[in-house]
Amino acid sequence: MASALEELQKDLEEVLLEKSTRKRVRDALTTEKSKTETEIKNKMQQKSQKKQVDNEKPAAVVAPITTGYTVKISNYGWDQSNKFVKIYITLTGVHQVPNENVQVHFMDRSFDLLVNNLNGKNNSMIVNNLLKPISVEGSSRKVKTDTVLILCKKKAENVRWDYLTQVEKECKEKEKPSYDTEADPSEGLMNVLKKIYEDGDDDMKRTINKAWVESREKQAKGDPEF
The missing domain is CATH 2.60.40.790 (Immunoglobulin-like)
Structure with a gap:
């Protein structure tokens, strides 16, 4: 089936093929020709505008992927x-x-x-x-x-x-026991034992507690420590 634009073009061709020597007929044909040309021009403009609008439509927006937290x-x-x-x-x-x-x-x-x-x-x-x-x-x-x-x-x-890291180094160095030569040796030993006790498991703590009790008992009896 021919489109509306094609039909108008055929109508125009028939108008152009008409031959008339009478003024009234010629004027009527001229008027009809002008109307047909205007209609064709309007159709062409509408088609062009529609094509331009279609081309200007933005591409489909793709939603960004949700990446969560x-x-x-x-x-x-x-x-x-x-x-x-x-x-x-x-x-x-x-x-x-x-x-x-x-x-x-x-x-x-x-x-x-x-x-x-x-x-x-x-x-x-x-x-x-x-x-x-x-x-x-x-x-x-x-x-x-x-x-x-x-x-x-x-x-x-x-x-x-x-x-x-430097932070790790500093933390480790702080954990090392101090060996100050001017400090009381027994105090240094106590600090080492305290550190071992705090870091040790239950068996280690029981062993240290037992050794401490035995040491105190020997001191009470006057026996030399070992």
């Missing part, structure tokens, strides 16, 4: 080689997320890891105050089965790190 990563392991400090983070299914979802940013003495949209949540880990400086350009990360491996390139190669 963010949790902090607290469990990890680390070791080192002559060139790298290696941090291992276990995240079940991390190898199945898009590569761009695993982001690590390195700085001279820190790094931060962000894993987006893993099982409906984000996973974040920030490590500041690394024990020694690292090379930002030489550091990288690898994604393995259920694991993210962070490779911090040592600026000073072949230098061993005793701790991962």
